[in-house]
Amino acid sequence: MSHGQKAKFRVLIAADTYPPHVNGAAKSCYRLATNLTARGYDVHVVSPHHTGGPDTVEYHDEATVHRLKSYAAPTHEFYRLVMPRHANRVIDNLVSELSPDVVHAQCHYMIGDAAISSAERRRIRLICTNHFMPENLDPFIPGPQFFKNIVSKRSWYDMGRLMRKANVVTTPTRLSADNMNDKARLDYVVPVSNGIDVVKYELEEQESIVRHPHPTALFVGRLAVEKNVDVLLKALTMTDPDLNVHAEIIGDGELRDSLRRLADQLGVADRVVFRGLVSDEELREAYLRADVFTQPCTAELQSLASLEAMSASTPVVLTDAMALPHLVSEGVNGYLFQPNNPEDMARKMNTVLGASREEQLAMGQASHYFASQHDHERIMDILHKIYHGATSDEVSVMISEAKLR
Template identity: 40%
Template sequence: MTSPSGSSAPRMSAVDQAVPAEPTRKRILIGTDTYPPDVNGAAYFTARLAEGLSARGNDVHVVCPSPDGPPRIERRNGVTLHRVRSASVLVHPTMRTALPLGLAGTLRRLLDRFAPHVIHAQGHFVIGRTLISAGRRNGTPVVLTNHFMPENLFHYAHVPGPLQGPTGGLAWRDFVRVMGTVDHVTTPTAKAARLLLDKGFGHPVEAVSCGIDLSRFHPRPERGAKARAMLGLPERETVMFVGRLDDEKRIDDMVRALPMIAKVRDAQLALVGTGSRRAALEQLAASLGVADRVRFLGFVPDDELPMAYQAADVFGIASIAELQSIATLEAMASGLPVVAADAMALPHLVDEDRNGYLYPPGDHGAFAHRVLSILESGPKRAAMAEASLEIARRHDHERSLARFEEIYDTVRPGVGIDRRRRRVAVSSGSPVVVERARARELTR
């Protein structure tokens, strides 16, 4: 691989090549165990966070796994990437993990040379955990954003159903222990924050939306036919899902609903993404007689994704393990009504009968009924599209970036969790800080 300048990438520790930071800029070090080219919500959020902070004038460095093994430095969209040595994750064919051997020393050297004002960890796995420990040792304040749910890992790790409860309990206890060592904890929604309290975390958790780039995702209704042609879709009403085709996404619900929808409307289901369930979903569609109406579009590059949403009439999501769902936000910003499973954080994005509908997870008949309610009413569809836009505007990523900058300014080294009492704000777009004593208040 070559650097942006065309020279050969270094094969030594990336940190040893680091250039001292400019003294007048806020220095932010982000640690993450997944980053593009990885395809998942946490990777995309972290890239947008890093690049957005850089565009706002901060000096941003990211520690992340190398996509092919050897370590190196890259400069991308204003962000310095320290790609550390990695190996394939045996249970997940498309992801890699940083190698623990030597990582602590690498990160200590990076902290010494870069001297960040703040560390922002995006999890508690190999890089996140090691960077949090390094930050604690040298007194650098640490912010942690949670993207973790054990349910998203059970399928890849082949954890049998009877063991998922105990395994999940152990995983949560480990995560709570790591969270207790940082200065400030955030997660994308109030629902996700309450989940951390329910799992035993005893300190405030702030809900800060992942955010959506409204300059990229917005309605272009005149381009619907062009978008369908670009994706090779027939001219039919289209229900779209964007994301991994994996077990916890419950895409079977939507495939099983399609025969009922197709009896009433000339509709199709478009699935954007790749994953381990594709072959099984193809077989399911064939067995139900709708193979020609379930369109597997595969991976769509990020720069083409805004156009892809224009091919749809309704966005569907059946997942039961979403802490926010960036894809749903993108669809809403693109002017789509939503039919979503009534699970985890998805109800935070769907205002029932206003911008879409919720349905009981697993009830594909209910999913079909909700979709038909939207497709059969042109005025309702238009009103729901407008409501989706209104809700999406509350999640403008510039507001999220500004809030993270405020958090960086308020954390201080060596003080542990910020235990000051905060007022609970639940108004649109306001940061939500959930404390154990207040959790019941927020559920009303």
């Protein structure tokens, strides 16, 4: 069957990052494609090629992936740039050929821009989702801060200009929606969680996990500036010596070498394991083995890693910034600490790791309950209705009812 012949409801997902890239937005897009395909949708993804080379089409279990010729961003380790003229031409041709029922843009840069414009031109139902804040690009933009501020302001303007064309605009959290309403002048953004497979991270019947020999704090994420992994390493030096707290760090990124050097300089290298990238099964086991999950990032719009850890019934110590406070009930499933304050982080880690096993288990169970509110089946029900015509107001009502349940 050619692309033009449709037997199923067809969705075109436009994304500026997609696996094998490893980051929250790429993971969210992959999960969206996988869940849509499982529900019988015909899913296509258009994204930058993750290496050099011409436009290609890849056939994966979760989707048909259309890769566009791209170029390495000079200031970022993995981000790829697609030239606007090329993106506009190829994506417009692709939309014309596929004739999707819905275009779901996951960004407003390059590929997102082209997909939004094409969907509007062809009167195709358009959904836009925003995964990050323009300020997150600051570390990768050369020049003084005033120039970075100009770029950020322009990005917010472009977000509003483009996403205003959508039938429904979503973002993972209420905080992000409020920011977009304020800075991008969008007045109808609805918070729709990215969703996670809660059951995947639960301990199965008859399954046992060997605990760490020492109380262990886990971090999962990119080793990038905005993740503030250095705060965790510094906090480790301030934890109670009697607890002998260790740290397990999963992920890779441009700061991998400097963080290893910092661990040496701080004298905690013997208590830190840098595992790099791991398989899904190894990641699941790490969540289940961890005594506490930590997230020192100050720029999280949702933090899928935190939700995954919570699904594994793990207590959390998260920074009191952006969307993370929404994941913590103080003293119930964990604690918040002041941003970029390793001393406060250490205090909160001591509180969790110094608690009795019964108290830790109770915090873990509370974490699991909070994470279950983001179960992907519930989120997919909402997206299904969005794709088939639900308005922003109707989506808001659905989300409120889901929380009441």
